[in-house]
Amino acid sequence: MFNYNHIHFFIFSILFITEVAIALFIHDQFIRPYLGDYLVVFLLYYFTASFVKTKPTYIIIGILLFSYLIEILQYLNIVDYFQIKNKILRIVIGNTFSYEDLIIYTLAGISLYLIKSRCHKK
Template structure:
């Protein structure tokens, strides 16, 4: 998708929400700690992009590494990561899953 909102912003929001959900599923952490960790993880990946981490690790030719670690830094991604962490925490708090 090549647009200015869904892929660049909403995709980053959803990625952090996915990291939050996966971490909360696998680890026994408080939700607020998990949201902070998901945000920090996304920020660390973004900072790695700034420094060209995928190339510094010699993984520039590995497609999955370029997808997971990314190759292009964008400071506008940080607010999207924050929004994803806040939305994940809010959804977890106000939209609890019910047992079937």
């Protein structure tokens, strides 16, 4: 079940650098809110797949459930409820619920599933 995959970790690293660059340097109304959320599903997938060897579908479902959970916590305003002061933790959890985020996560999960399905067929 546990297995290090250096190719997946490399892809994760590239996605991580991309996400950090988006967070630090892009302050628009499309790339940061939509592309950033879309890519985070891929980021989490490749991070998990770097260390866990299982069917891609299982990882994708787990990532989507995790993403939905974070969004629900945002809806419940968990950051303010627990008075979380740590800036990094506040950014990771977020504090703005959006139905659009749920749609973006779902689209990313479907895209990832289609990509991984095609890769497995080869």
